Amino acid sequence: MKLFLLVVLFFIITVNGNPLNRECKCKAVSNTIHFPFHSWDISSCKLCSCKDAAMVKCEEACKAMVQSYALTGCGKVIKGSKVKYSWDASSCSDGVSKVEYTCA
Template structure:
């Protein structure tokens, strides 16, 4: 019985559905091929659910971070390039935003 429990815990921790540690990750990606220009670790939490504020607000926080990134010129990216935000809130949510932001 202990072996089965150990295997189940190992599978949970080894997959993306890790309920013990969740994180909100964000990327500024190109608007066409979604190549990442820059990434951030926005937040993380231990033993939290998908209802935790760190997971619920992941998309909004990522959108704001990428908007600021675009406003300040997107680092060394060519001026006028367009980026979108991509977020991953562990197994709670994730995706690519629809709005395109022009690098200043």
């Protein structure tokens, strides 16, 4: 029985990511091929659910990071390049924005 529980726990962790440690990750990606220009680890939480603010606000926080990144010139990216934000809130949500930001 113990072996069965360990196998089930391993399966849950493998499929859904680690449910004991969730992270909000963000990337500024090119608007066409989604090549990452820059990435940030925004937040993490231990033993939290998808309802935790760190996970619920992941997309919103990522959007703000990429807006600021674009306003400050996107590092060494060519002026006028366009970027989108891509976020990953562990198994809670992820995606790529439809909104494009122009690098100053």
